[in-house]
Amino acid sequence: MGLTDGRRGRLDIIEGPEGLVLELAGELDLAALPDLAGALDDLLTRPPQPVVLEMGNLTFLDSSGVAILVRIANHFGQVRTRSATQPVRRVIEVLGLAGRFGLDGA
């Protein structure tokens, strides 16, 4: 999105050998939604396939951000979450979505 502010939420789509990797960075919250709308529209037109959510650089996640992730997960079907920090992981867990994002036993 060309944003220079490291705090702003970012969603980068990487097509690698292991499939589609979505790199999430910064703060994924209500304020980030307008910035991500373009990337999200692009993403949700792709055919269902296994997706990895790379959350290593995700510093904050709120329910609005989770709503986006749920839409992505519902669209692609099979979702795995990688390297989520403890705060991010807990947000997903207390929403009862650990299983949906493949956080179980991770």
Add this chain to the structure above:
Amino acid sequence: MLTKAPRKLSVVVALVLLTITVALSFLTWQVNANSEESLLRRQLAQVGSLLGNQAAVLQVQLSDMGLVAVATDANPNAFARFADEELNDTGQSLSLWRTADGGAEMLTVQGVEPLLPQDGPESIAELEPTGELVILGILPGEPDRLAYALMPAEDNTDLVVYAESPLPPERRLTVQEGSPLYGLDLALYLGDDVGPGTLLQATVPTPVRGDTETTTVPFGNTSITIVGSSPEPLTGALSAALPWIVLGVGGALAIGGGATFEFVSRRRLVAEGLAVENERLYRQQRGIAGTLQHALLPVVPEIGGLEVAARYVAGVDELEVGGDWYDVISRGPGCCVFVVGDISGRGLPAATTMAALRFAVRAYVSEGHDIEAVLAEVRKLLDIGTDHQFATVLLGELDTSAGRLRLVSAGHLPPVLITDGRARLLDCPIAPPVGVPDPDPAPAAVVPVAGAATLLAFTDGAVERREETIDTGLERLRTAAAVAGSRPLDGMLDDLVEALATDGNKDDTVLLGLRWD
């Protein structure tokens, strides 16, 4: 805007600049005055040299005449011839005297008859053969005359040349343009005393006015005191005007500086005023959002054997109405179903979804469904795929007479139970939020609640903070709830609102308290 008095600081700025200006002006004036003074002194010195020259000329003239007289043994014709050449001015008197035994006898005279000093020929008899010009004083007459004499420096001579020169009417000296004296106010006095009696000549009525300078030059056996001033600035009009120019320009700059400072500070005040106004409008907007939210939320019901209180706190950063809600539906004395929920997102979509879910829950509960069934029904109302929202919902079924609390959570944080000053977060399986499919619904968690207790349900605004894990927020809430648990229910909720608000709570927050004995 200009009707307001200037700020104190602006006045100070103007005064400081003005002070600097006055100081600069004073310095300029002083420098100019010093130059003026030294220039005037130099001019008077020039006048002095002129007078000195004049004295020398007179001395040479008289000396020549005396030597001629000595050489010709006081031949009157020779003296007359020589003196006649020197008589270039009318009213002058030149005479040759022979002294003897304390007296003097006039041998011959050219020009007008001499007036002679008060002591008469005796004054002439007192002269010594020095060959030097002796000034004998100002003689009153028509006109007054300056008397002077010389005795040639010759051995065994008894001759004296005596002269009287008329002083101009009123002692007024007219200076020709081009003369070094031109442009100066000058007065020449005989001797060191300055006064009407010793005045020789002056270009202006005496005493000389203005900033005068005085210098004294030798004149024969006495001296002439020159008093002078310059009516026009010697350093030039610009130099003289410079202090005033500095004062004027500096003053204007000082006032300009003060005015600029005033302008800038007023602009800042206006800007600050705008900021305050914006802040007010912002709060008003926030107030509108809060008011709308309150309108969408229920008044807590009165239920026998149960105390119910709720708080809705708008997040500080949020202008839009949020999606937090609570509801309590009575199921008889000591029994109720309560719900706390939170729609993801904000604004009108969140608020309308919230209202829809709240009334749906109310309807299903009123029909007598248990909370698992209510949640299952509510799940049908929202789909994140089409609505782009989900809702976290906590449903509780409280039966105080049975000492039992049943809980189901769709992505919502479990409540805190406070008993005997201890607070604990209840254990409750969390299913995915409403809007997200839940293929395998878990049965309700059952918590025994025998005896007096307080139940605190809340939305994530109460515990969620950036840059900390949610467990930290949960622990903070739990601790605060334990501390406030002994307070009356309303006071307890107020305490909690205050405790949580100080932590930079940005999200909307709902607190719902249920208390029973």
